[in-house]
Amino acid sequence: MNTGSAALILTAHAPYLRSAGREPVGEDRLHELTASALIPALNTLYDLCERDLRPRLGLALSPLLLEQLGDPVVQKHFYFWIERRIAQAQDALASAAGDQGRAYLAQFYIDWAEGIRTSFDVRFGRNLVAALRPLVDAQIVEPLASAASYPRLASIGRATTLRAQIDLGVMAAAQAYGCRPRGFWPPSGAYRAAAGPMLADNEVAYVLLDPADVQDRSTAPGWVVQRSLMGIPVDRAFDAYVSAPDLDYSGDPLYRAPVADADGFAWHRNGMGGQPELYDPYDAYQRAQEHAAHFLEVMAARGRESQRELSVIVLDAAVVGGRWFEGASWFRALLTELAEREDQALTTPGAYMDAVLIRRTLALRPEPLAEGGVYGGQHLFSLQQSLRAAEARLGALAKRHPTAAAERERVLQQAARELLLAQSHDLAAREEAHSAPRQMMRHLTRCIQLCDLAERPELSEDDLVLLETLEEEDNPFAHVNYRIFADL
Structure with a gap:
């Protein structure tokens, strides 16, 4: 060599x-x-x-x-x-x-x-x-x-x-x-x-x-x-x-x-x-x-x-x-x-x-999944569809509220984190076969809850407690900006 x-x-x-x-x-x-x-x-x-x-x-x-x-x-x-x-x-x-x-x-x-x-x-x-x-x-x-x-x-x-x-x-x-x-x-x-x-x-x-x-x-x-x-x-x-x-x-x-x-x-x-x-x-x-x-x-x-x-x-x-x-x-x-x-x-x-000077171009095979396709098998179809629906809903909310501030901004930021975490579980990985669907649904449910909160004119005391709890439990990516999910 x-x-x-x-x-x-x-x-x-x-x-x-x-x-x-x-x-x-x-x-x-x-x-x-x-x-x-x-x-x-x-x-x-x-x-x-x-x-x-x-x-x-x-x-x-x-x-x-x-x-x-x-x-x-x-x-x-x-x-x-x-x-x-x-x-x-x-x-x-x-x-x-x-x-x-x-x-x-x-x-x-x-x-x-x-x-x-x-x-x-x-x-x-x-x-x-x-x-x-x-x-x-x-x-x-x-x-x-x-x-x-x-x-x-x-x-x-x-x-x-x-x-x-x-x-x-x-x-x-x-x-x-x-x-x-x-x-x-x-x-x-x-x-x-x-x-x-x-x-x-x-x-x-x-x-x-x-x-x-x-x-x-x-x-x-x-x-x-x-x-x-x-x-x-x-x-x-x-x-x-x-x-x-x-x-x-x-x-x-x-x-x-x-x-x-x-x-x-x-x-x-x-x-x-x-x-x-x-x-x-x-x-x-x-x-x-x-x-x-x-x-x-x-x-x-x-x-x-x-x-x-x-x-x-x-x-x-x-x-x-x-x-x-x-x-x-x-x-x-x-x-x-x-x-x-x-x-x-x-x-x-x-x-x-x-x-090294590289001149050649690589031709890639067609992608196995078209845009919007379902990965992981038919038995996971409904979970994948729910995840896609949450993607679409957050994208629409981000477009509707580009200048959100205070509590609504916090809600949308946390919704973005929960969506990212829902996507983090590999449904095809053997080591995650049992835990992935459960963990994905946990974060997906939280994302949906937060999207519901984002559509309310104001938050109740219970809503604020929920938001603070999720911010403490699921806090990676401190610099996430929900606006990057906005529909084009």
Whole structure:
């Protein structure tokens, strides 16, 4: 592989899980992602920088995830959560008296959680978003934006709503990273051609594409908006190793089984399908090093065989460190080796664009969904239609009240937030199969309630209590402007 011809992109997203109360109720998925994937990845980057090594990494954290990571309430809740995990592990250690293997593993969980707590509290000052900025300033991390609440772009029915998602997503990323992002990662990797001019208007230079969306399935970069927006197909050849359930590295017999016991801890490894075998972190760590070395060989062979101009490898934090617990160790070993090598160095899509003159144009396949189509299957038709109706109603209200002030403006601002949050749940994603319809309906119902309030001449005391409650519970995107949803 030629020097600089590979780019790693780490993506991460979590739906809106923030709890406004004093306890982190319902936030487990967010905190598990933070502890198992995000903090270890940041530790890796900081450790390499302290060794004067400069790895290059594209980072695509969804704006909705960035909003939650930067929220003081969520930060406080994460500290409570990791403290609770330490206490639970200490209880498990006490219960393991006489069982040497289980006691060893309980102590491992104590040490692991204490290390995560120290990194979060001391090294990163409880603010992971702020901790990213030095890496961006040093040009180690290249940030990519995404749609504000991370909906599949094809699921959005109206052009004004699509623009609102893109404009707000780019703005949120710029505020988080301290610079305007040059790249865009479409939610779930699914691009939509109508988004191209909107991305170009936001000075986004490139968008990552699924090669299946390119007519000739070409893997070479090319323009999707002439001289304004470059499309860069990702390399799906690596998915079999890092993101294919039952096929990728995570299923190795030595790795930790993903199923936890009633006490919240996973005590067994994947094994070979016979009697459960106790998990051994040391054996798993050694295997992660072997898999990192193997992945490097695959990268080199792929570069030699395909003669690709640029190989973009997407890693999902929900897998690398999430579903695959040892993925964090694998990622550290991989990035360390790449940072130390001269013959297999990493680049970023932005650096590649600066170094290479691109003349070709990419022809995209027709979109699988026409404007206003329904995504996710017939069984979700009524829910999708209700969402489209809410889009239309908010658009009409925004057009009717372009100069709303005081309470009506607050109501419309919150209605816009609720619509964004209703769109954030991926009805096709396996991990959201049970929760997505319920959460979508929750925010959709709130959006409709607020639209009702916006049409009243004045608000009652009960109306104001409802508004204040929703403003406290659902408060991402402080700078949202409902007017961008207005019908054209």
